[in-house]
Amino acid sequence: MTETADIAIVGAGAAGLAFAFAVAEPGLKVVVLEAGGFVDQRQAPSLSADWELALQGAFNANPNIRKAPADYPVDDSQSAIRPAIFSAVGGSTIRWGAHFPRMRPSDFRRRSLDNVAADWPLSYGDLEPWYDLNDRMMGVSGLAGDPANPPRTERPCPPLPMCPATERLAAGFDRLGWHWWPSDAAILSRARDDRAGCNNCGPCGVGCPRHARASADIAYLDAARAKGVQLRANAVVTGLSFSSGGHAVTGLRYVDRHGSQQLSCGAVVLAGNALGNARLLGGALDHPRFGRGLMLHPTAIVTGIFDDALQSWRGPFAASIVSQEFCETDPARGFTGGFQLQALRGQGPLTTALGGYGLRLPWGEAHAAAFEDRFGRTLSLTVTCDDLPEEANRIALHDTDRDRHGLHVPRMIYRTGENSQRMLDFGIDRAREALHAAGARRIDVNPLTRNAGFHLMGTARMSADATQGVTDPYGRVYGIDCLSIVDASVFVTAAAVNPTPTLQAIALRAGDAMRKGRAQDKIPA
Amino acid sequence: MSNPLTLLLDTLLPGDAARWPAAGAQGLAPRMQDQARDLPGGNAALRAVLDHLPDDFAARDQMAREAVLRGIETALPHAFDTVVTAAYNAYYTDPAIRDVVAARTGFANHPPQPQGFELPPFDAARLAQVRARPPLWRPER
Ligand SMILES: Cc1cc2nc3c(=O)[nH]c(=O)nc-3n(C[C@H](O)[C@H](O)[C@H](O)COP(=O)(O)OP(=O)(O)OC[C@H]3O[C@@H](n4cnc5c(N)ncnc54)[C@H](O)[C@@H]3O)c2cc1C
Numbered sequence: 219m220t221e222t223a224d225i226a227i228v229g230a231g232a233a234g235l236a237f238a239f240a241v242a243e244p245g246l247k248v249v250v251l252e253a254g255g256f257v258d259q260r261q262a263p264s265l266s267a268d269w270e271l272a273l274q275g276a277f278n279a280n281p282n283i284r285k286a287p288a289d290y291p292v293d294d295s296q297s298a299i300r301p302a303i304f305s306a307v308g309g310s311t312i313r314w315g316a317h318f319p320r321m322r323p324s325d326f327r328r329r330s331l332d333n334v335a336a337d338w339p340l341s342y343g344d345l346e347p348w349y350d351l352n353d354r355m356m357g358v359s360g361l362a363g364d365p366a367n368p369p370r371t372e373r374p375c376p377p378l379p380m381c382p383a384t385e386r387l388a389a390g391f392d393r394l395g396w397h398w399w400p401s402d403a404a405i406l407s408r409a410r411d412d413r414a415g416c417n418n419c420g421p422c423g424v425g426c427p428r429h430a431r432a433s434a435d436i437a438y439l440d441a442a443r444a445k446g447v448q449l450r451a452n453a454v455v456t457g458l459s460f461s462s463g464g465h466a467v468t469g470l471r472y473v474d475r476h477g478s479q480q481l482s483c484g485a486v487v488l489a490g491n492a493l494g495n496a497r498l499l500g501g502a503l504d505h506p507r508f509g510r511g512l513m514l515h516p517t518a519i520v521t522g523i524f525d526d527a528l529q530s531w532r533g534p535f536a537a538s539i540v541s542q543e544f545c546e547t548d549p550a551r552g553f554t555g556g557f558q559l560q561a562l563r564g565q566g567p568l569t570t571a572l573g574g575y576g577l578r579l580p581w582g583e584a585h586a587a588a589f590e591d592r593f594g595r596t597l598s599l600t601v602t603c604d605d606l607p608e609e610a611n612r613i614a615l616h617d618t619d620r621d622r623h624g625l626h627v628p629r630m631i632y633r634t635g636e637n638s639q640r641m642l643d644f645g646i647d648r649a650r651e652a653l654h655a656a657g658a659r660r661i662d663v664n665p666l667t668r669n670a671g672f673h674l675m676g677t678a679r680m681s682a683d684a685t686q687g688v689t690d691p692y693g694r695v696y697g698i699d700c701l702s703i704v705d706a707s708v709f710v711t712a713a714a715v716n717p718t719p720t721l722q723a724i725a726l727r728a729g730d731a732m733r734k735g736r737a738q739d740k741i742p743a
Numbered sequence: 744m745s746n747p748l749t750l751l752l753d754t755l756l757p758g759d760a761a762r763w764p765a766a767g768a769q770g771l772a773p774r775m776q777d778q779a780r781d782l783p784g785g786n787a788a789l790r791a792v793l794d795h796l797p798d799d800f801a802a803r804d805q806m807a808r809e810a811v812l813r814g815i816e817t818a819l820p821h822a823f824d825t826v827v828t829a830a831y832n833a834y835y836t837d838p839a840i841r842d843v844v845a846a847r848t849g850f851a852n853h854p855p856q857p858q859g860f861e862l863p864p865f866d867a868a869r870l871a872q873v874r875a876r877p878p879l880w881r882p883e884r
């Protein structure tokens with residue numbers, strides 16, 4: 219007999235587990251299906267001296283290189299930027315840097331304010347309570363009072379500390395009169411419940427044995443399970459079932475270690491990220507906007523090399539300080555939208571030798587001196603650019619290539635748009651200026667980071683108008699009943715900031731609405 | 744006489760006489776082979792690069808050997824890149840080399856965890872100048 223559930227969620231990443239937590243209530247059968255398995259961060263590679271090797275193998279962010287059993291191939295041959303995702307319970311947050319900035323009110327109103335893209339069908343104010351809830355669930359360190367953002371509640375934990383490198387950078391920003399602030403970070407600066415506080419070790423990207431760095435599993439799984447949510451790991455969803463006529467989803471098919479399974483459900487919620495969703499939906503969703511308007515945050519990395527031994531390999535690599543001096547549109551700059559300058563600390567010895575964020579250090583006689591010149595003496599700035607939703611940038615499906623489950627291989631088709639390119643050029647110059655002001659002796663520029671396809675946004679954008687968007691403001695897919703999408707696919711614009719706080723706030727809001735709607739048999743308007 | 748892999752390593756990572764050991768002389772050839780095996784296409788890449796070494800490679804000095812390798816790098820860029828990665832992997836994960844890294848740079852030569860480092864408090868006084876600025880964000884309307 220076919221098993222039934224009220225709600226099936228595809229993907230146990232940042233969005234899927236937040237949604238599961240919000241939608242769950244006693245008496246409701248909520249099942250989360252996740253292609254990947256559990257990652258035991260208590261045994262993270264950072265407990266071993268050669269932890270850097272893990273970044274090339276099991277923790278490589280590129281699924282085409284990592285090729286773990288849960289991974290699927292992505293055709294990136296027509297993309298300037300390669301995919302960076304992770305398949306596991308916790309999703310890509312197993313691998314992330316935990317930098318946790320919110321979008322700002324103007325990011326939701328780009329059509330009204332700047333005459334580009336579209337306005338979101340919701341506002342910053344609509345998301346604010348969900349941002350706050352998510353901050354508490356994830357465990358965020360930071361400091362209220364940032365003049366670059368609307369006032370926000372006291373952060374659950376005090377900010378993470380500066381280090382000699384970020385001290386210099388902050389002094390440089392001050393010299394230039396530019397904004398900077400300690401990042402909101404999904405990292406506990408002091409212990410909470412069964413999670414220890416951060417001990418400043420550095421390589422958050424291979425997992426945090428202290429559970430100080432939040433990942434979706436650490437932050438949400440126990441709380442969701444306590445409300446009755448069931449998680450099925452190593453369960454790859456291979457297709458959806460539709461009612462006759464195809465206007466409603468009635469269930470899904472998945473493969474686990476026991477073989478092929480069916481689940482009949484009242485609602486299917488996709489949280490597989492834009493690539494995973496496109497791969498699963500295949501040709502089933504023929505909305506003209508589905509797959510189109512892919513936004514990726516094109517990112518340059520500008521690295522300052524300092525004279526002093528800054529020991530910049532200490533401390534969370536990605537969550538330290540950020541400048542939002544250039545986030546808002548200023549037409550005088552020659553582009554619309556803006557960028558953030560996010561500080562990245564230095565890397566371990568091996569990663570430094572392999573080039574870190576730039577070019578590999580030379581082999582041969584010049585190597586030892588080049589290594590000494592750089593190791594522990596670098597600080598980088600990402601120029602994280604807002605990206606406009608251009609129709610030609612998209613996720614499509616390969617005509618012929620299929621993965622081992624018979625699903626079409628997704629293709630990333632992306633080139634940096636003109637506006638983004640002008641922004642990158644301007645931003646690189648500003649990053650140089652900041653690093654000079656900070657006292658860097660030399661500056662290296664990586665003008666476009668190829669391995670930076672970690673923010674996959676906009677391929678199922680939401681709208682209040684079914685002709686303009688794939689989903690409504692709660693992620694419900696137009697034209698197909700009982701199907702929702704609740705991750706960054708639904709973003710209307712990209713903003714200049716990392717997407718996870720916003721996509722989780724959207725997932726929480728959508729989950730809450732579905733729960734209440736089921737209770738009242740309608741979703742609040 | 745050194746075997747070709749040891750010579751290759753010594754040419755890629757010759758160190759410097761005073762401080763940094765050469766990778767081959769450090770005995771890293773077996774480790775390098777292990778590392779190559781773990782990289783996609785690594786074994787084949789290493790074989791291809793070794794096959795391209797001339798018979799008199801050992802007889803040449805460092806400069807001449809580097810010139811040979813530059814030729815191979817141009818001819819087989821992908822394979823060569825993989826070999827360099829394997830060499831760096833072997834070198835910088837070797838405990839003795841990491842001792843040198845520590846001595847030369849102040850690197851704390853222990854696994855990042857469980858020890859970590861001190862987490863001092865954030866000094867909010869550092870923000871005085873930024874705090875004095877008016878709001879930098881645009882309201883919705
Ligand atoms: C190296 C790196 C650094 C990052 N740093 C930051 C940062 O500092 N700040 C920030 O905000 N963001 C960061 N990100 C991005 C962040 O991780 C993502 O925004 C976030 O995880 C997206 O959440 P998601 O739930 O949409 O997708 P994911 O977290 O990717 O989860 C999707 C899950 O769905 C599963 N899935 C897909 N298809 C199926 C299927 N058919 N059946 C079953 N399961 C399926 C996948 O296995 C996966 O586990 C980073 C990402 C990477 C890779």
Ligand code: SF4
Nearest residue numbers: 416417419420422426
């Ligand atoms: S730096 Fe902090 S958050 Fe990152 S892995 Fe180490 S202890 Fe965890």
